[in-house]
Amino acid sequence: MKRLLLLALPLMLSACAAERDGALTEPAQLDGKQLAFSRNKGNCLACHVIADGESPGNIGPRLQSLASRFANKQQLREQIWDARQFNPETSMPPFGTHHILSPTEIDAVVDYLWGL
Ligand code: HEC
Numbered sequence: 635m636k637r638l639l640l641l642a643l644p645l646m647l648s649a650c651a652a653e654r655d656g657a658l659t660e661p662a663q664l665d666g667k668q669l670a671f672s673r674n675k676g677n678c679l680a681c682h683v684i685a686d687g688e689s690p691g692n693i694g695p696r697l698q699s700l701a702s703r704f705a706n707k708q709q710l711r712e713q714i715w716d717a718r719q720f721n722p723e724t725s726m727p728p729f730g731t732h733h734i735l736s737p738t739e740i741d742a743v744v745d746y747l748w749g750l
Contacts, residue, residue, distance in 0.1 A: 663738075663742075664738060664739055664741075664742035665742065665746075666742035666743045666744070666745050666746025666747070667686075667746045669735065669739050669742055669743050669746075670684065670743050670746060670747070671684075671687060675734075675735060675739065676729065676734075676735060676739075676743055678697065678743075679691065680693075681693035681694040681725070681726065682694045682695065682696065682697045683696040683697070684696075684697045684698075684750070685698065685750060693725060694725075694726060697747060697750065698750050699750070700747050700748060700750060701748055707744050707745075707748055710744050710747065710748065711740060711741070711744045714729050714730065714735075714740055714743060714744065715728070715729065715730030715731065715740060716728035716729075716730055716731040718731075
């Protein structure tokens with residue numbers, strides 16, 4: 635019985651993790667703009683020009699009209715989650731894979747960018 639529990643535990647834990655990753659469907663309560671601009675969060679301005687952003691870098695493209703660049707929010711989310719999926723040589727940090735931003739923080743950034 636004890637052994638069965640030990641076997642089931644990782645399964646139960648991974649089920650919880652899957653639930654957390656499904657946060658996309660929940661409404662974002664966080665301030666996506668603040669997360670994108672903040673130097674200890676996204677710091678997207680280090681590389682991207684974004685409307686209202688001061689002293690941006692220009693390593694990456696200007697972030698605007700993303701709703702016409704990406705088929706849907708999920709694709710935009712994947713770019714931010716781990717840009718290496720689309721370009722293994724990219725200099726853009728894998729914000730999701732490396733836990734720089736949490737899943738809900740990434741959702742908030744996606745919501746913000748989608749509206750630009
Ligand atoms: C160290 C530089 C760097 C940082 C920091 C960075 N990016 Fe990028 N990003 C890039 C580069 C370079 C590209 C160009 C595409 C590539 O390299 O694959 C890019 C591409 C993108 C694209 C695709 C744009 C398009 O029109 O195709 C999006 C969206 C994006 N970044 C969002 C973000 C967000 C949001 C953040 C902050 C959470 C961020 N990036 C932080 C370097 C960066």
